[in-house]
Amino acid sequence: MGNKFHELKEELYEVISNVQSVEAIPRDFEEKFLSLINKVNFLLMEDKDNFYGYFLLQMGRAVKYDIASPTSIEFKQAKYVIYFNPFIYLGLTTEQMQSTIKHEIHHILSLHLIRAKQLKHTYSTLAINMAMDIVVNQYLDYLPPYATTIEWVNLNYNLNLKPYNSMEYYVNKIQEELNLLEENEDSEEDDTKESDIEKEYDISKTHNQWDKSLEIDDKTLKEFTEKFASEAVKGTIPVYLSSMIEALSNEKGEIPWNIYLKKLMGTLESKKKKTITRRNRRQPNRLDLKGELRNHIAKVTVAIDISGSISDEEFHQAMKEVLSIVKNYNHEITILECDTEIRRSYKIKSIKDIKEREVTGGGTKFSPVFQYVNGTDTNxxxxxxxxxxxxxxxxxxxxxxxxxxxxxxxxxLSLANPFGIVKRLKKVEIRTDTVDLLDIKNEGWSMNSQQPMI
Incomplete structure (x- = not known):
């Protein structure tokens, strides 16, 4: 297959190398190109990590000239479809061709289509795109030279991102730096683009095709992803793939709320405050500009619905875990008791400071809490x-x-758009003994109770 594969690749590249419009591409080009993709599929199936080959075998395939990356994905008509832009894809080596397909499959397994949708109202498209690509590219070899890697982002954005963290960790860190640089990915469209053809990779546009999958509900997308993944397992697979697949098939594999809170707290260390004692890092000769220092104070607001929906046992055990998580930070916690309005607010330093709450038995409105918190410096x-x-x-x-x-x-949650992450509490039994469940778990969480930090 080797010589014939490279001959076909060179032939296809020669056909489009000087093409300036889609109309000028020969009619049989796409058929020949997709036959090249078939050959790449066979190479993936022959590889020791043949999971990717069997996963690709289930996917629809199409040519799309206006995507700003070699490949892209969409969930369409009850299956995943992978798109190829020949102008970018044919410039890759054989190994890179396989790697960019693995890249898209990692996005699918990591449920990035769902998780990106949850973040798009809080973070910029550029920050989300870079965060997702950092996550999946850490597991891949033979990346294209323009691939978004953790090393590239650290170098170009003066960051110190740590490897093998979650997408949410990376997007928070990157967005803060983008805000400092005042970079805006929503700038005007590039008028130099020729017709409906993209010939260069553009990280700000790489996942635009995903927007067409937003109408699919999360539950359906998860079920189809699990089905695709289970059908692709034909033997031994790497540990990192096994962890992702296990998380798909087990709802308990989701990151518990307290683990997620701990990760959020870690992101607050990069919050910065202005100071006159340090020169501005980007313009050191401008003495009129203030420099910046790290600010480690974590302002946490805890809103508790007192309409009778949450038991005292649930709330007290949850607050023990909140206090256990924030104790390693310089923090400030404010409690808001609320139903259709805010009934009381007060600060706490320990579990003993939590006041007995009155159960109103009325309805619940979320908006008053956000109106209140918007007027504070809550993190x-x-x-x-x-x-x-x-x-x-x-x-x-x-x-x-x-x-x-x-x-x-x-x-x-009744909200159509939560503007945040939604997690669940485990049911708490009312006990008569005095054993503190938090003490029982003081050795940490079992790996069976969480998903890979992807």
Whole structure:
């Protein structure tokens, strides 16, 4: 296959090398190009990591000249479709051709189509794209020279990102730096693009095709992803792939809320404050500009629905874990008791400071909490509720992270757009003994209770 493969690749590259419009491409080009993709598929199936080959075998394939990357994906008509831009894809080596397909499959297994949708109202497209690509590229060899890697982002954005963290960790760090640089990916379209053809890689546009998959509900997408993955397992697979697949097939594989909170707290270390004692890093000769120092104070607001939806046992155990997580940071915690309005607010330093709450038994509105928190310098809002309330917020959250925690007796969040991550509490039994469940788990969480940090 070797010589014939390279001959076909060179022939196809020669055909389009000087093409300036889609109309000028020969009619039989796409058929020949897709036959080249068939050969790449066979190479993947012959590889020791043949999972990728069998996964690709289930996917639809099409040529699309206006994507700004060699490959892209979409969920369409009950299956994943992978698109190829020959103008970019044919410039890759054989190994890079295989790697960029693996890249897209990693996005699928990591549920990035779903997770990116949850973040798009809080973070910029550029930050999300870079964060997702950093995650998947850490597991791949033979990357294209323009691939977005953790080393490239650290170098070009003066960051110190740590490897093998979650997409949410990376997007938060990157967005903060983009804000400092005042870079905006929503700039005007490049008028130099020829017709409907993209000939160069552009990280700000690499996942634009995903928007067409947004109408698919998350549950359906997860089920199809699990089915595709299970059908592709034909033997031994690498540990990192096994972890991703296990997380797909086990809802308990989702990152627990407290682990997620711990990761959020870690991102706050990069918050910065202005100071006159240090020169501006980017313009050191401008004495009129203030420099920046790290600010380690974590401002956490905890909203608790007192309409009767969450038991005292649930809330107290959850607050023990919150306090256990934030104790290693210079922090400040404010409690908000709320139902259709905010009934009381106070600060706490320990579990003993939590006041006995009155159960009102009324309804719930989320908007008053966001209206209140928008007027504070909160970094993280943790909202404990059974999920029943408004469908739309009247006040949109500003520059803070929101973590929704649904009680064990709750179903799902009523909001159409939560503007944050939604997690669930495990059901808590009322016990008569004095054993503290947190003490039992003081050795840490079992790896069976969380997914890979992808």
């Amino acid at each position: 993280i809002l943790i909202y404990f509720t059974d999920g029943k309330g408004e469908e739309r917020l009247k006040a949109l959250p500003k520059a803070y992270n929101t973590l929704w925690i649904i009680s064990g007796r709750g179903d799902k």
